[in-house]
Amino acid sequence: MKEWKGNSGFEIAKRRRAAGAIWQPRYFDFILRRAGDFRKKLQYIHDNPVAAGLVAAAENWPWSSAAFYVDKSPVPIRPDLFDVPLDPNEPLWPVPWR
Numbered sequence: 001m002k003e004w005k006g007n008s009g010f011e012i013a014k015r016r017r018a019a020g021a022i023w024q025p026r027y028f029d030f031i032l033r034r035a036g037d038f039r040k041k042l043q044y045i046h047d048n049p050v051a052a053g054l055v056a057a058a059e060n061w062p063w064s065s066a067a068f069y070v071d072k073s074p075v076p077i078r079p080d081l082f083d084v085p086l087d088p089n090e091p092l093w094p095v096p097w098r
Contacts, residue, residue, distance in 0.1 A: 001027045036088025042069075 009022035032038045046069075049061035058066035059073070067073035084092070 032092060034088060035085040035090045035092060038084055038092060039088065 005023045005027070012022050013019060030037075030041070032041060046058040046061075046064055046066040049055050049064060050058050055061045058064055059070045060067075063076060065075055065077075065079045068075045068079055
C-alpha cells in the first residue's frame, strides 16, 4: 500500500502541478466480517461523490455502482453479483462456531 500511495501520489501531484500530500498518512484496513459491515462500507463508497458536492445523488456519479444497486441501470463496470445475507449480523463466510 505504501508503494502504491507513494507512486500514485507523485503522479497525481505532477499532473496537477501542485505540491503537498494527496493521501492520508496511514492506511487503515477494516475486515468485513458481517453483512452489515459490507452494506455500510458500500454505502460509504457510494456517498463519497455526494459528500464532495460532485453530484446530488450517488446514482448520478458516472463511475459509481450506485445506479446498478438502486435500479439495475447500466454502469461502466458491472459489479460482480453475490448474495449478501439480509440479516446484518450474519457472517459473510463460514465461521467455526456455527
